[in-house]
Amino acid sequence: MPELLVSERIPVRIATDIVIARRAARELCERLGFGKADQTRLATAVSELARNVIQYAGEGVCLIEDRSDGVSRRIRVVVEDQGPGIADLGRALTDGFSTGGGLGAGLPGTRRLVDEFQIESAPGRTCVTIVMAKPF
Amino acid sequence: MTTLLQQLLREHRAELLADWLKSLHAPWEHPTPQDGTHHEPNQRLHALFEDILTALERPPSDRFELDALDPLAKHLRQLVADQARRGAGSSETIGLMLSLKRLISKRLIEQSPSDSSGDLLWLEQVFEQLTLLAFAAFLDIREHLITQQSLSLLELSTPVLRLWHRILLLPLVGVIDTGRARQITESLLEAIARHEARVTILDLTGVPVLDTSVAQHLMKTIDAARLLGTRVVMTGISPEGAQTLTKLGIRFADVISRATLRAGIAEALLMVGQRITSIEDGRP
Secondary structure, three states: OOOOOOEEEEEEOOHHHHHHHHHHHHHHHHHOOOOHHHHHHHHHHHHHHHHHHHHHHOOEEEEEEEOOOOOEEEEEEEEEEOOOOOOOHHHHOOOOOOOOOOOOOHHHHHHHHOOEEEEEEEOOEEEEEEEEEEEO | OOOHHHHHHHHOHHHHHHHHHHHOOHHHOOOOOOOOOOHHHHHHHHHHHHHHHHHHOOOOOOOOOOOOOOHHHHHHHHHHHHHHHOOOOHHHHHHHHHHHHHHHHHHHHHHOOOOOHHHHHHHHHHHHHHHHHHHHHHHHHHHHHHHHHHHHHHOOOOOOEEEEOOEEEEEEEOOOOHHHHHHHHHHHHHHHHHHOOOEEEEEEEEOOOOOHHHHHHHHHHHHHHHHOOOEEEEEOOOHHHHHHHHHHOOOOOOOEEEOOHHHHHHHHHHHOOOOOOOHHHHOO
């Protein structure tokens, strides 16, 4: 089990928390030596997920962790909420589909922005895990 | 049974108050001349003094509890609020109370070095609670202030600048949320109509993150602007921002975009048939 170097837990309740979460993600990215493009990608992905939490679930949490191991530097972000869940995951991950009047690019776009993407959703719990990785 | 402390507080009340007020310096003694309400801080202090002494005169117990609605708590919070508004630090209010504690404990020990320990403990307890309360009140006020400030930052007005005849510049800085996007759109549309602008430059250099929500706001603003007959030139998207936008699958179709504001201005001038030349070239 690799040692966790950094772990930050940010409550996501109001719009300002989105800014706090994505800034924390960007800072950790920078600290671990990721380039500017990677920083922007992760910050944007966190921004998308946190905004989804506020828009669809009301509130949730964002956990940002340094999961680097001997082989690569890795940042894992888990965004979780207790909202109503996503009824049709397949469609939610399709470009252009939105139940909230958005562009429908948030979830599928986020998936393309990051290196690993996992989503679980059921009524009462939605959890998205994303990872940015880069070999040493 | 009367405790030593109760006796002391009763007999030396006036002296204690005088000593205490003397020990506090600066703002209380030197009210600003034009400020007609300079008696007020002293009245506040008098009230607080009486409240604290009343609390101390309670029969000593193991725990000192202070109800949030107690006049003492109320006066203390008011004092903290006053001081915080003046820009004073939390140490000022707390220092003010600790100085009263020092005066009382000094007198206690002077009067009876051997029998004062119980009273001293009680004194300690009361002031501990008061300090905690003052500190909590101070933090509350600060947090309130911070929330207000962040709100006002979000509401920063966005000026629409007239760059040239029929060319407008809208520099966007900071977080763009729904409320701000609406405000931006409104002021932009109004300016476009007023100046009959043919070109509007939308500079995004100061926008930290371009995600789908921001992009959607921008698209709506751009669409509305176009309906009024202006062409939109976007500038200032960073290389990383561009890459992220395409990965997200967002396309600003038919929107002219330039990497820098300089290039955007050149483009806008071209659209209205103007250009910037050096003075030398223009001379006959």
